[in-house]
Amino acid sequence: MQIIKIMWMAFQVLIGYNLVLPLLLLAIYSIRHKRRVTTTAAPVQADYAIIVTAYEWVTAIPEVVSSLLALNYSNYLIYVVADKCDVSGLHFDDERVIILRPEQTLAGNVRSHFYAINHFKRAHERLTIIDSDNLAHPEYLNELNKRFDQGFEAVQGVREAKNLDTTYACLDAARDIYYHFYDGQLLFGAGSSATLAGSGMAFTTKLYVDCLGGRDVSGAGFDKVLQAAILSQNKRIAFSGEAIVYDEKTTHSEQLVKQRARWINTWFKYFKYGFTLLLQSVKNFSLNQFLFGLVLLRPPLFIFLILSVLCMAVNVLVSWTAVALWAAGFGLFVLGFYLSLVNSETDKRIYASLVNIPKFIYFQILSLLKARKANQYSVATRSTQQATTAK
Incomplete structure (x- = not known):
């Protein structure tokens, strides 16, 4: 008893x-x-690869790319990995945009990221991951640089709501605010690391490759594997409340159930x-x-x-x-x-x-x-x- x-x-x-x-x-x-964390190097326009992943649908890609081309920054290239997509309607005149269409279906975030890495036009110092429903704030890369210039090798930004048109979208946004505040701003400020959110995050290319190179992470949850790999080296993931991407929030109950089922599955898994x-x-x-x-x-x-x-x-x-x-x-x-x-x-x-x-x-x-x-x-x-x- x-x-x-x-x-x-x-x-x-x-x-x-x-x-x-x-x-x-x-x-x-x-x-x-x-x-305060002091800056260890003078601010520079580091060379970024912006990786945008899409699966089956590219409807929003022109809008996403348009926001990225409007960044108040010059030293970057955009790699759109259009996995299992019809790219015949995607046309961009700007040479900074590279459309990649894998011959075989990848069906995985990490596979798409490494497909882009393996097709880099130059050796980018840093990479940032953007979802195909995200829009970037014009100062996004400049704000990321502030954390990198303090010596960090990984940075998580903020994913603010792009839409608040339904109750579900508002509640989804409330959830994100809670996690950004405690698992981002406060956790990092307390001396630990911000949790990764799947997009709106950036890394030195070397760190990303070191952590996930040779690991075939299938299904959702690659960010859970990545953050564990970074923390296992006792490195810190910085949080930047000013590096903003705007994220599409859940609008329907059916979408909510399927999306959350995948997220819950990743928690039990990792x-x-x-x-x-x-x-x-x-x-x-x-x-x-x-x-x-x-x-x-x-x-x-x-x-x-x-x-x-x-x-x-x-x-x-x-x-x-x-x-x-x-x-x-x-x-x-x-x-x-x-x-x-x-x-x-x-x-x-x-x-x-x-x-x-x-x-x-x-x-x-x-x-x-x-x-x-x-x-x-x-x-x-x-x-x-x-x-x-x-x-």
Whole structure:
């Protein structure tokens, strides 16, 4: 009986710490963020390869390329990898745009990236990855350079919402704001690394090749493998809140379910890296690896929230003190979520959409039920106007 009680307590701690982790990160960030990172080299216009991946559909490619050609920067080339696409309608007069059409279907982000790397027109110092539904802010590369010039080899920017036309898009954007604030700005500012988001990120070409060269990462989640490989070297992934790409948000429930099923599948597939990094952090006395390992072990938001509700409900029959602790934990989580929104200049439409969170969670539960077969779904997901490479 005593063993069961200990196991029950341990389970609650493992779930409950996720409710307070955001505010713990905020506390560490508040102590450490005033320590400025100095620039180690004079600002230069480093040579970038901008890799745009598309699968099956290229409808949005002209708009994406147009935004990239409008960058306030001169030293870059754009490589559009049009995998299993009809490129007959793609015509660009600018010599900075290179259209690559693989002869064999690649059906994978990493394969598309290395196809571009293997067809580079010159030896680019850095590369950045853009999805086929992204638009880039004119200062995107200049802002990335600020972090690279501080000595970092990997940088994650911000993916702001391109569309807020539906409730689902607003809730999707709210989720992104939460993760950008805690898993980006605060995690990096606390002395660890920003988590990678699949696009709007940049690396030295050498680091990317060293980490993923020779590894055939199939399905979604290449960013999980990449960030684990970077952190295993105890390198830090910098966060840049001003390196902005505009991202198409989920607009329909069916699209939401399929997309989230793939994301949930990747968490179950790759959360094991968290244990590896925690062990390495002890060996290396590394705050970078320790905090990042904790974040990797954290389940998707809706999963640990549901488990927390279940723990609280069980404790109604066991311990009212525990119920009070769980209630306090929920209060701290809500406070943390609110702080992420108020610190991010959140659109009022996003605030208005929050009343629909229960419905959003319901569709994510459906996604969980489909997660095992998630990779059987098409790697392309379509919005109302276009199709984009799945993240």
